[in-house]
Amino acid sequence: MLIKTIGHYFIFLGSLLNNRESFKTYYKLVLEECVLVGIGSIFLVALVATFMGAVTTVQTAYNMVSPLIPDYVISQVVREMTVLELAPTVIGIIFAGKVGSSMAGNLGTMKITEQIDALEVMGINSISYLVLPKIIASMLMYPLLVIIAGVCSLVGGYLVGTLTNIITPSDYIFGIRFVFQEFSIFFALIKSVVFAFLVSSISSYKGYYTRGGALEVGIASTQAVTSSVIAILLADYLLAQLLLGGS
């Protein structure tokens, strides 16, 4: 059953590139999706990331019981956690919950109200027309959201750390810069592109093949989030093993 579903998913992905419409058509659709996917998610992403950074700072400080460990290690830990895991992966899960469920619900509703059939009858490849812009927009916008999340997380950590006297501003800034590896940023961005593809394609797949009524649209949205989260976690491990495993 799982193998059949995975096979069907790959056939679905193959259909994305068949019988495409003009570049101008996709250009407009991608821009519209960028607004929905990106601009529409900024507030939630920024809010979650800020609190994530703040909580990480407090909890790291709470666990630093040895007086031999300098304070700047707190912000160093916040930086590493944020860049390597919290910004791309945890925000990816938030992204799956917000954008993935919305994509599945949107396509599922279009399916059960015959809007997708209407496109097909017009001779339009509905998968390519509806799904390709969502995937492209997600792959363009999610890395930007991850960058915003990273900045907000570090700022959140800074604000809480300095305002509650956990760490001095200079120690926090020093820790953020200390032994910084630029590759971490590239790694986070590679992860974000992969996660965006997984969330948008899996959610679209679940929504596109919805059958039935309102109940099934709800089920498709839930399955979209669940499957996307599982895919993110698996891809997270594989990418870490592939790109960081040898170092």
Place this chain on the structure above:
Amino acid sequence: MIEIKNISKSFNDKQILNGISGTFHKGKPNLIIGASGTGKSVLLKCIVGLIKPDEGEVFYDDRNFTKADRNLKVEIRREIGMLFQGGALFDSKNVQDNVMFPLNILTKMSPEEKLERVNFCLKRVSLENVNKKMPSELSGGMKKRVGIARAIVNNPQYLFCDEPNSGLDPQTSILIDDLIGDLTEDLDITTIVVTHDMNSVIGIGENILFLYKGKKLWEGSNKDITHSGVEELDDFVFANKVMNSMRDK
């Protein structure tokens, strides 16, 4: 003209359509009628290619649609207009954008030409000054009319209507029927209407195909339908109290 030959379709071992053949003529409304669950909509979806039949072939003016390659299928589909049961209007677009959609995708008309064509089609279905309304702001009858306007905007050669009267009051139903009949005649197109509404049958049923449990039991016109001699068709036709009272007379 559309010709179907020996169309069969099953879902999970349940036979829905069983060897249906028929011819749908140009310039007059062709009706597929039958009780709920007899496979009318499935047959319509087989004809337009939304469902692949297990057996049989569909010909659009002698072009074999079932065995056509992707390019020919797209070419034929771009000659099709379809009105769906619920209208199938795009929720995110207003009336004007819904009707203009096929022109945006399928033609290279200028924005002014497109707007002119959209307004012409909306006027044709007696809808004016609703261009900026969203589908959620329209009544059921208006949605159907916008659906018809969208279906005819690109000058189709073939028009398909799936239950155009479902959920409408009798007066609006008659309006929609008349509109479909007039458009078919004026545009000289091949129209297939799926319905179980006897008003439509009597009003516009010039060529009728009656389905019963997935089989074609009768084919004829509205003039012959009341004396077909087919028991199942009589049960369907005279289930309506008005029709039944006519039968008694």
